[in-house]
Amino acid sequence: MVSLPVRIRPSILLFGDSITQQGFGWTGKTAGWASLLSRDYSRRADVLNRGFSGYNTRMALDLLPNIIGSSTTAGHHQADILFATVFFGANDAALPGELQHIPAEEYGKNLVAIVEHMRQYSSTAILSSEVEVTSEGNTRGVSNNGNDLPIILFTPPPVDVDAWYAERGEPKDKERVNDRANDNAKLYGDIVKGVAKQVKCSVLDVFDILGGNDSVDEYGKHLRDGLHLSESGNVLVYEGLMEQIGKDYPHVMPMTDGQGKYGESGIPLEEKLWRELC
Numbered sequence: 001m002v003s004l005p006v007r008i009r010p011s012i013l014l015f016g017d018s019i020t021q022q023g024f025g026w027t028g029k030t031a032g033w034a035s036l037l038s039r040d041y042s043r044r045a046d047v048l049n050r051g052f053s054g055y056n057t058r059m060a061l062d063l064l065p066n067i068i069g070s071s072t073t074a075g076h077h078q079a080d081i082l083f084a085t086v087f088f089g090a091n092d093a094a095l096p097g098e099l100q101h102i103p104a105e106e107y108g109k110n111l112v113a114i115v116e117h118m119r120q121y122s123s124t125a126i127l128s129s130e131v132e133v134t135s136e137g138n139t140r141g142v143s144n145n146g147n148d149l150p151i152i153l154f155t156p157p158p159v160d161v162d163a164w165y166a167e168r169g170e171p172k173d174k175e176r177v178n179d180r181a182n183d184n185a186k187l188y189g190d191i192v193k194g195v196a197k198q199v200k201c202s203v204l205d206v207f208d209i210l211g212g213n214d215s216v217d218e219y220g221k222h223l224r225d226g227l228h229l230s231e232s233g234n235v236l237v238y239e240g241l242m243e244q245i246g247k248d249y250p251h252v253m254p255m256t257d258g259q260g261k262y263g264e265s266g267i268p269l270e271e272k273l274w275r276e277l278c
Contacts, residue, residue, distance in 0.1 A: 020051030
């Protein structure tokens with residue numbers, strides 16, 4: 001590995017489980033929600049994918065200091081963060097007795113702790129409703145207030161228990177048909193909404209976006225194996241996320257007017273437009 005002094009653009013931090021890890025796609029020909037997000041922010045921001053397959057919030061909370069603000073990250077690049085997403089719960093909501101299960105009360109407390117840790121180390125986040133363009137053509141937040149770091153909490157997706165059973169096989173507990181339940185996914189999603197109100201974060205209701213309250217014949221189309229997102233599921237999550245950002249944090253949306261560079265608001269394209277160099 002070779003070290004190069006590369007300038008990092010403002011960043012978007014995605015922290016989650018396998019649904020985030022697979023956010024750039026799970027095969028060579030599919031696009032995930034994170035890759036669609038990265039496309040929109042191309043030449044504007046770097047999307048940092050910190051997804052960890054199989055993790056629940058207890059594991060994530062233990063891991064988080066290795067990503068943000070510990071001695072192991074000291075000396076690493078201090079990134080300007082436009083916003084962060086937290087997408088855990090699909091594993092926490094495994095039924096009691098399963099290795100990944102986290103009790104509902106602890107799940108909520110863990111989410112609060114994750115948000116508080118992020119905000120504790122977020123002094124460089126770009127948070128103002130205005131984004132300044134420097135003379136070099138780069139972006140810089142006008143003001144910094146770590147307590148206002150834009151964090152979007154995602155609810156767990158719905159579960160197609162039959163499809164998931166077919167994918168993973170018979171669980172160790174022979175008394176149980178499956179290790180997941182759609183009602184439990186919804187319950188944990190309600191906890192996410194409660195936490196979002198408590199810590200004043202945005203919430204993306206993935207369960208609702210994918211139609212978790214409807215027939216499994218409908219929402220199952222958006223799950224490739226009963227638990228993880230299919231191509232259509234990834235598109236719906238991406239579209240829902242962009243809509244949420246536009247509603248709650250319009251100042252960090254990609255700039256679309258003024259040729260994407262000299263518009264009224266949003267994150268502009270980096271450096272001069274090519275015609276300006278001719």
